[in-house]
Amino acid sequence: MSHSRIAVTSSMNTGGTLFRPEQLVLIGSAAEPGTTIEMTPFKQLYVSVDTARLQDAQQELIQSGLRVLPTGFVTKSLQACNFCKGAEEAGLSFARRLDEAISGLEVPVPLKIGYAGCALGTSEPLTKEISVVKMRDTFDLYAGGDVKGIKPVFAELLLTKLAEEDVIPAIQRIIQHYRAHSKGKEKFNRFINRIGLDDLRKLSDKKFSP
Numbered sequence: 316m317s318h319s320r321i322a323v324t325s326s327m328n329t330g331g332t333l334f335r336p337e338q339l340v341l342i343g344s345a346a347e348p349g350t351t352i353e354m355t356p357f358k359q360l361y362v363s364v365d366t367a368r369l370q371d372a373q374q375e376l377i378q379s380g381l382r383v384l385p386t387g388f389v390t391k392s393l394q395a396c397n398f399c400k401g402a403e404e405a406g407l408s409f410a411r412r413l414d415e416a417i418s419g420l421e422v423p424v425p426l427k428i429g430y431a432g433c434a435l436g437t438s439e440p441l442t443k444e445i446s447v448v449k450m451r452d453t454f455d456l457y458a459g460g461d462v463k464g465i466k467p468v469f470a471e472l473l474l475t476k477l478a479e480e481d482v483i484p485a486i487q488r489i490i491q492h493y494r495a496h497s498k499g500k501e502k503f504n505r506f507i508n509r510i511g512l513d514d515l516r517k518l519s520d521k522k523f524s525p
């Protein structure tokens with residue numbers, strides 16, 4: 316019998332990444348007996364499912380309100396804060412749209428994209444490869460965080476005072492450029508160092524895009 320591994324996470328909400336008990340029961344029943352469920356550092360559960368049941372299992376999980384994404388060399392689901400300032404002020408509905416638009420995309424090396432609903436940044440946005448911080452009515456975009464290893468690097472400010480509708484296209488342009496121009500399995504942080512933050516700023520800014 317063959318297994319397929321899927322990444323399962325809950326929809327973001329005020330209070331954080333919350334699972335209802337019945338959703339956890341469903342995840343347990345979707346998992347192939349004898350396998351384990353891995354809790355990743357990026358708020359996804361990796362679940363091994365019988366490949367013959369994969370489509371049905373995915374459908375059931377999605378219908379229960381869970382998100383199902385690929386594992387491996389993809390952008391991970393949005394690493395967001397707990398929206399403690401409330402759904403509207405912290406931008407919950409925008410964060411959900413951002414998550415839908417940018418997670419599960421194939422990339423040379425897995426990418427973590429962060430989101431904070433205010434400048435307090437309790438989700439540690441500057442530790443992520445790409446991150447968005449809501450600043451009242453506009454958004455700041457950061458890039459280049461890499462805190463693995465013993466020489467951590469924090470993300471730097473790329474674009475500031477972005478309108479909501481400009482954030483997703485800017486991130487999509489960055490991801491597309493990384494996919495098209497990385498050298499093999501080049502880490503995102505090294506990719507930025509090679510092409511330069513100023514060039515990344517220009518290609519992500521709609522003022523300079525075709």
Ligand code: SF4
Pocket residue numbers: 396397398399400401405431432433434435436437438
């Ligand atoms: S980043 Fe701001 S809105 Fe989000 S949980 Fe932290 S303090 Fe609350």
